[in-house]
Amino acid sequence: MTNPADNLTDRQAGSQGVNLSVNLGGLQMKNPVTTASGTFGFGPEYAPYVDLNRLGAITVKGTTLEPRKGNPTPRIAETPAGILNCIGLQNPGVDHFIREDLPYLRNYDTPVIVNIAGNSLDDYAEVTRRLSGAQGVSALEVNISCPNVKQGGMVFGTDCMMAAEVIRVVRENTTLPLIAKLSPNVTDIVEIAGRVAEAGADALALINTLLGMKIDIRSRKPFLGNIMGGLSGPAIRPVAVRMVWQAAQAVRLPILGMGGIMNAEDAIEFILAGATAVAVGTANFVNPAATMDIITGIQQYMRDNGITDINDLVGAAWK
Amino acid sequence: MSFSGLGEVVMNTKVGPEHFLMRVYVPQLTKLAKPGRFVHIRCSSGMDPLLRRPISLHGIDYGKGTISLLYQVVGTGTRMLAEMSPGDGIDLMGPLGNGFTIPDGINKALVVGGGIGVAPLFPLVQSLKHYGIEQTVLLGARSAAFVIGREQLESLGVKVKIATDDGSFGYQGFVTGLAEDVIPAAKPDYFFACGPYPMLKGLISLTKGFGLSGQVSLEEYMGCGVGACLACVCKNRTGGGTEQPASAGGFEYKKVCTDGPVFEASEVILDD
Ligand SMILES: Cc1cc2nc3c(=O)[nH]c(=O)nc-3n(C[C@H](O)[C@H](O)[C@H](O)COP(=O)(O)OP(=O)(O)OC[C@H]3O[C@@H](n4cnc5c(N)ncnc54)[C@H](O)[C@@H]3O)c2cc1C
Numbered sequence: 217m218t219n220p221a222d223n224l225t226d227r228q229a230g231s232q233g234v235n236l237s238v239n240l241g242g243l244q245m246k247n248p249v250t251t252a253s254g255t256f257g258f259g260p261e262y263a264p265y266v267d268l269n270r271l272g273a274i275t276v277k278g279t280t281l282e283p284r285k286g287n288p289t290p291r292i293a294e295t296p297a298g299i300l301n302c303i304g305l306q307n308p309g310v311d312h313f314i315r316e317d318l319p320y321l322r323n324y325d326t327p328v329i330v331n332i333a334g335n336s337l338d339d340y341a342e343v344t345r346r347l348s349g350a351q352g353v354s355a356l357e358v359n360i361s362c363p364n365v366k367q368g369g370m371v372f373g374t375d376c377m378m379a380a381e382v383i384r385v386v387r388e389n390t391t392l393p394l395i396a397k398l399s400p401n402v403t404d405i406v407e408i409a410g411r412v413a414e415a416g417a418d419a420l421a422l423i424n425t426l427l428g429m430k431i432d433i434r435s436r437k438p439f440l441g442n443i444m445g446g447l448s449g450p451a452i453r454p455v456a457v458r459m460v461w462q463a464a465q466a467v468r469l470p471i472l473g474m475g476g477i478m479n480a481e482d483a484i485e486f487i488l489a490g491a492t493a494v495a496v497g498t499a500n501f502v503n504p505a506a507t508m509d510i511i512t513g514i515q516q517y518m519r520d521n522g523i524t525d526i527n528d529l530v531g532a533a534w535k
Numbered sequence: 536m537s538f539s540g541l542g543e544v545v546m547n548t549k550v551g552p553e554h555f556l557m558r559v560y561v562p563q564l565t566k567l568a569k570p571g572r573f574v575h576i577r578c579s580s581g582m583d584p585l586l587r588r589p590i591s592l593h594g595i596d597y598g599k600g601t602i603s604l605l606y607q608v609v610g611t612g613t614r615m616l617a618e619m620s621p622g623d624g625i626d627l628m629g630p631l632g633n634g635f636t637i638p639d640g641i642n643k644a645l646v647v648g649g650g651i652g653v654a655p656l657f658p659l660v661q662s663l664k665h666y667g668i669e670q671t672v673l674l675g676a677r678s679a680a681f682v683i684g685r686e687q688l689e690s691l692g693v694k695v696k697i698a699t700d701d702g703s704f705g706y707q708g709f710v711t712g713l714a715e716d717v718i719p720a721a722k723p724d725y726f727f728a729c730g731p732y733p734m735l736k737g738l739i740s741l742t743k744g745f746g747l748s749g750q751v752s753l754e755e756y757m758g759c760g761v762g763a764c765l766a767c768v769c770k771n772r773t774g775g776g777t778e779q780p781a782s783a784g785g786f787e788y789k790k791v792c793t794d795g796p797v798f799e800a801s802e803v804i805l806d807d
């Protein structure tokens with residue numbers, strides 16, 4: 217539901233000199249709010265509820281070189297204030313995405329961040345090349361952290377050298393802003409953040425889901441089709457805020473913060489911890505207009521607190 | 536188009552051992568309603584349960600701008616729904632999904648509901664009646680007490696036959712057994728069904744034996760309800776025509792929320 221009054225407040229805010237625009241490692245965003253990969257499809261799914269033009273960026277579902285069928289069901293389970301998912305990167309493949317999904321997104325005045333994943337360095341390189349040549353791709357978010365795919369993400373995401381290797385390969389094949397999306401399932405987030413920064417990332421995205429599982433006490437078997445899944449939603453927010461706080465202080469790269477952001481207050485918490493921009497994931501399932509409410513709420517917070525530039529809040533909790 | 540926002544509960548009454556009937560005034564949603572589509576309801580304003588709950592449209596009153604929902608209390612979310620009172624606001628998205636389509640040229644329909652699966656069949660039965668299609672409705676339930684909606688269906692003037700697992704009412708056994716008895720005599724030329732997977736699986740193989748085609752309404756755990764998260768998939772035999780090599784493995788995953796919940800019976804693959 218687009219509310220014309222919301223657009224009006226954007227403009228009024230602008231005229232009052234409130235700056236919401238941020239630069240995420242070379243990606244210029246009109247406000248700091250994007251969608252979390254895998255929770256927003258390719259965009260049109262949420263168009264009835266969200267004015268896609270108002271988003272700071274649209275981050276689309278993880279894309280791989282070949283189509284992926286994904287995991288068996290059940291693929292989702294609820295936990296207190298969170299969800300476990302094991303979608304398994306189901307996607308139609310990069311060529312299908314470029315041909316069928318990207319043209320729709322070009323109708324909007326909003327940058328598109330394409331999330332990519334792969335099983336091998338060659339996969340990452342090839343996906344990167346194909347997307348870099350496609351019109352309408354504004355940045356790449358490299359998923360080295362998806363816990364659901366047996367051979368892929370986890371191996372790269374939890375091993376520092378491998379993570380850096382993936383980023384190096386992607387870097388060699390693109391001039392687009394490169395966002396390295398990190399796994400929280402590591403002993404030292406700071407070390408891995410440092411390695412991918414050295415390897416040429418322009419920004420960091422954190423966090424991806426935390427590996428978890430659920431057992432059905434009636435069948436006495438694991439509940440999810442893939443046994444384990446990734447935990448997201450408000451349940452993981454404190455972990456995510458802590459990791460953003462640590463990475464932001466250790467590495468000189470802008471951060472896209474995410475993990476359980478449900479409202480503007482949560483988003484501001486991430487920004488104060490050091491995130492330049494934020495991504496909204498699970499919240500879309502609960503409130504399809506969550507991103508819109510968050511943008512409006514951030515503006516309101518700035519007005520209420522006499523803040524004229526959102527960038528002044530980035531890392532303000534430790535600066 | 537689809538609505539997202541608040542409706543107003545106008546009625547919420549107990550109609551069975553665990554069953555409630557809720558009527559909601561929500562004109563913007565009602566005008567888009569169609570048999571077989573569903574609404575995605577936020578049962579709690581807090582974080583538990585976090586996700587919305589899909590519930591089928593059970594009644595549609597275009598004139599009054601109301602929809603009704605028939606639901607069984609099975610857990611936290613549905614319990615919260617049962618606690619709502621007239622006048623309360625209810626947060627819903629919808630209508631979502633693709634409903635039943637009534638193919639041209641059918642004359643006699645078999646409509647089969649198992650358990651709470653009867654819920655989406657009411658507006659379908661009304662549509663079939665509207666188009667002058669003869670129908671036999673079979674309802675399966677655990678026991679006599681769990682048979683919901685028989686009188687209402689009969690008051691519409693349709694033939695209703697009941698199967699109960701314990702034999703406390705009607706045919707003793709599963710509704711698929713009843714269907715096996717009924718089909719040769721009733722000679723339907725099409726079927727519609729909603730119910731638990733074992734029932735649908737049995738019915739699909741039974742109707743295939745009779746050369747009968749039809750549509751089934753499926754259920755899966757849902758996240759978004761709008762086709763974005765890929766949580767709610769089911770195996771589907773189609774693949775001819777789609778370029779996704781996924782079909783090379785004999786099936787492709789389709790989304791219950793947007794490709795369904797109603798599918799051609801011959802397309803679906805239900806695992807054990
Ligand atoms: C398209 C669609 C239409 C539906 N229409 C209706 C309807 O008209 N009336 C109605 O009563 N119910 C309907 N359902 C089922 C309903 O959504 C679930 O019963 C409800 O989500 C349970 O929520 P809860 O919090 O009360 O239970 P929970 O605490 O979440 O679960 C309680 C029990 O129900 C099982 N369960 C929960 N959700 C599902 C599901 N989606 N599929 C299978 N098993 C499940 C759980 O495994 C558990 O055993 C529909 C489901 C779908 C997908």
Ligand SMILES: Cc1cc2nc3c(=O)[nH]c(=O)nc-3n(C[C@H](O)[C@H](O)[C@H](O)COP(=O)(O)O)c2cc1C
Nearest residue numbers: 252253254278359423424448449475476477497498
């Ligand atoms: C259903 C679902 C699918 C997801 N798919 C992807 C994906 O394809 N690639 C990826 O990098 N992250 C994926 N994620 C992780 C999210 O982008 C995000 O990092 C995580 O959910 C934390 O944010 P949230 O708590 O706001 O959801 C997925 C999350 C969910 C819930």
Ligand code: FES
Nearest residue numbers: 758759760765792
């Ligand atoms: S529930 Fe998200 S795709 Fe169906």
